[in-house]
Amino acid sequence: MKKPYLFIIPHGGYKVPDELSDLCVLSQLELFFEADTGASECFKLKELGTVISTPVHRLFIDVDRDPYSLPPKSHNGVIKTITSQKKQMFPPGIFPDEIAIAGMIKRYWFPFHSRIEQALVASRFIITCHTVAPVAPPVAADAGSPRPIITLEHIASNGSDITTCDEMLTVKLLGILKKAFAGEKYTVTTPFCIGKPAKRYIMYKYAKHLVPMIRISLSKALFLNEKYFDPHTLTIDPQRIQNIQQRLYECFEAFTKYL
DSSP states (O other), X not given: OOEEEEXXXXXXXXXXXXXXXXXXXXXXXXXXXXXXXXHHHHTOOGGGEEEEEOSBOTTTOOTTSOXXXXXXXXXXXXXXXXXXXXXXXXXXXXXXXXXXXHHHIIIIIHHHHHXXXXXXXXXXXXXXXXXEOSBOXXXXXXXXXXXXXXXXXXXXXXXXXXXXXXXXXXXXXXXXXXXXXXXXXXXXXXXXXXXXOOOOHHHHHHTTSSSOEEEEEEEGGGTSSTTTEETTTTEEOHHHHHHHHHHHHHHHHHHGGGO
């Protein structure tokens, strides 16, 4: 029997590959904030389906990018050269060689996507799961703009041959999430919205399959704040994470009747 969901968490890892541990100049604090902090914990919803994540940090191997999108052609491809704050990741003139890059892609990127391919046949709905900074970073198209608490994205069939989800399904899920997170005030903009999807690899690659898909982005403001986060130990209040996880579980469980 097919499981209700396939939860894909592409950016929840914090690991620096061994090949780059002596090259990376970023601090633990910077690495912590550059990841989709808390995503692996908030979306740990194995009772509702399959959860696929990666331990590696998105700056070093981004599984939501084409594996052949590399510097100098792209600085925001499968391996980055700068952070979202436009800070250089490596010393001047230093960059991983082709052998190291090929090895990391083989070890992290391809197995991640193989697991997705295997899980697709047993899944009824795909949720790609992200957490985002409360304010869009300098590299973003909307740099400096406040972000909603929850954003849903899908690709509608508007003259394109690619569709990930029916518009009404996205609206239904957003309505369920609104009720569950209505009391959260951690944004100065519209708290819940359906956004225009960025052209990211996973959504476009798996839109070719017949399994509907939505991308969800939670604002990190929900837990990276003075009340729930200790910047000295880089720890988030586990009860807060559990509370968010439980609400997400209840939302997706309620949404199954529309699948």
